[in-house]
Amino acid sequence: MFETAKRRQPLWLLAELTYKCPLQCPYCSNPLDFASAGQELTTEQWIDVFRQARKMGAAQLGFSGGEPLVRQDLEILIAEARRLGYYTNLITSGIGLNAQRIAHFHDAGLDHIQVSFQASDEEVNQMLSGSAKAFAQKLKMAREVKAQGYPMVLNFVTHRHNIDQIDRIIELCVELEADYVELATCQYYGWAFENREALLPTRAQLERAERITNEYRERLAAQGHPIKLIFVTPDYYEERPKKCMNGWGELFLTVTPDGTALPCHSARMLPLTFPNVKDHSLSHIWNDSEGFNYFRGKGWMKEPCRSCDEQDDDLGGCRCQAYMLTGDMHNADPVCAKSEHHSLIVEARLAAEGDVSTAMTFRNERNSRVFFKG
Amino acid sequence: MNAAVPVINRMFRLQWEEAQEAWVLLYPEGMVQLNASAAEILTRVDGQKTIEEIQRELLTKYPEAEGLEQDVNDFFAHAQTLNWIRYV
Ligand code: SF4
Numbered sequence: 001m002f003e004t005a006k007r008r009q010p011l012w013l014l015a016e017l018t019y020k021c022p023l024q025c026p027y028c029s030n031p032l033d034f035a036s037a038g039q040e041l042t043t044e045q046w047i048d049v050f051r052q053a054r055k056m057g058a059a060q061l062g063f064s065g066g067e068p069l070v071r072q073d074l075e076i077l078i079a080e081a082r083r084l085g086y087y088t089n090l091i092t093s094g095i096g097l098n099a100q101r102i103a104h105f106h107d108a109g110l111d112h113i114q115v116s117f118q119a120s121d122e123e124v125n126q127m128l129s130g131s132a133k134a135f136a137q138k139l140k141m142a143r144e145v146k147a148q149g150y151p152m153v154l155n156f157v158t159h160r161h162n163i164d165q166i167d168r169i170i171e172l173c174v175e176l177e178a179d180y181v182e183l184a185t186c187q188y189y190g191w192a193f194e195n196r197e198a199l200l201p202t203r204a205q206l207e208r209a210e211r212i213t214n215e216y217r218e219r220l221a222a223q224g225h226p227i228k229l230i231f232v233t234p235d236y237y238e239e240r241p242k243k244c245m246n247g248w249g250e251l252f253l254t255v256t257p258d259g260t261a262l263p264c265h266s267a268r269m270l271p272l273t274f275p276n277v278k279d280h281s282l283s284h285i286w287n288d289s290e291g292f293n294y295f296r297g298k299g300w301m302k303e304p305c306r307s308c309d310e311q312d313d314d315l316g317g318c319r320c321q322a323y324m325l326t327g328d329m330h331n332a333d334p335v336c337a338k339s340e341h342h343s344l345i346v347e348a349r350l351a352a353e354g355d356v357s358t359a360m361t362f363r364n365e366r367n368s369r370v371f372f373k374g
Numbered sequence: 375m376n377a378a379v380p381v382i383n384r385m386f387r388l389q390w391e392e393a394q395e396a397w398v399l400l401y402p403e404g405m406v407q408l409n410a411s412a413a414e415i416l417t418r419v420d421g422q423k424t425i426e427e428i429q430r431e432l433l434t435k436y437p438e439a440e441g442l443e444q445d446v447n448d449f450f451a452h453a454q455t456l457n458w459i460r461y462v
């Protein structure tokens with residue numbers, strides 16, 4: 001959603017303040033071994049990161065996690081970020097929020113709050129988030145966010161278990177007066193990849209959901225309703241991959257809780273070394289580090305991408321997906337029908353048509369240690 | 375003549391970005407870089423001035439510009455469909 005001139009600047013800074021989170025979503029994009037991450041950055045270290053990134057052009061700042069509300073210094077960080085001129089976004093599950101905190105964030109200059117939901121249905125929601133009171137709390141907080149005059153984005157991660165309720169999800173969002181609604185079918189990285197079989201919807205489910213979303217769009221637009229519905233399809237049902245983060249190291253900069261800087265929040269899984277803000281300046285990290293330069297441009301490509309005439313459309317797709325599925329991060333994203341590994345995607349689609357187990361690995365510290373082979 | 379008073383919607387923030395050498399509109403998780411004429415118009419939107427007053431200011435600054443009034447009207451119509459502005 002960025003329309004700008006093409007100079008390589010980290011316009012979007014994602015500050016993953018902490019991996020701590022009271023929920024345990026089985027599709028979380030945090031690394032599987034998050035329990036092994038080092039010490040969180042201090043307040044001063046974060047502010048220094050904000051200052052450096054702002055000088056390099058960053059204009060959007062997302063506070064995420066984990067659950068950013070766990071950080072007791074969040075208000076200070078918001079105030080400082082706003083003073084530096086950022087548009088400040090809080091990306092939260094709503095757990096740990098209350099009216100007073102919303103008001104304090106407002107005074108600190110917070111521009112926008114995004115509340116993420118798992119489903120419109122309390123039961124599915126509880127199953128997915130591993131928390132009984134979560135849903136009621138989220139509803140209450142969404143109402144409070146609007147009551148205090150913030151713009152609000154509601155984010156629903158959709159998948160096999162809730163995508164058939166898309167009509168109820170949309171109606172709930174209208175009722176809550178969301179400004180934007182992201183209906184994002186989950187992407188299979190991190191925890192979601194571990195749980196792919198239990199999460200991937202069938203093609204029929206997906207097409208139905210997209211059709212219903214389009215119908216609502218038309219109806220709401222006809223009523224002059226300002227709400228915007230954004231439907232994100234899973235690339236598993238595409239024949240060409242998506243362009244990774246608008247290009248590797250072109251626009252996005254993620255800083256993880258321990259200060260590791262990444263071109264995208266899931267890039268940590270790749271066999272590359274990524275620099276830490278504790279050791280290097282952001283300008284060195286962005287301009288000169290190996291991690292940020294590795295997949296810039298097209299020189300790294302192998303066949304079929306190297307001689308492909310669609311290179312510029314997708315830049316070979318997602319490096320993490322290529323790595324996860326084929327074991328070589330230089331390969332074409334197997335979502336591409338030209339990839340020799342495309343059958344892996346086709347098989348996953350076929351598996352979704354059958355009876356799938358609903359057993360899922362929930363994202364929590366215990367399960368994370370299983371993945372942490374440190 | 376147009377007596378409507380536009381104001382920028384709360385969801386958007388208009389800001390000069392030194393690194394981009396441009397005015398931008400910031401909104402939840404997004405940003406639009408404005409071209410020079412859009413910036414000339416939007417930076418005059420303050421919830422006080424009418425469209426007519428904005429047109430007059432621009433005519434004073436760019437007396438030789440042709441079709442300026444129409445351009446301003448078109449811009450506001452477009453900005454409203456994008457939800458950038460509303461009228462007070
Ligand atoms: S072969 Fe590579 S560059 Fe060509 S469309 Fe497929 S992923 Fe993109």
Ligand code: SF4
Nearest residue numbers: 244264266318319320
């Ligand atoms: S390759 Fe890019 S888009 Fe894909 S997960 Fe990694 S960094 Fe993100």
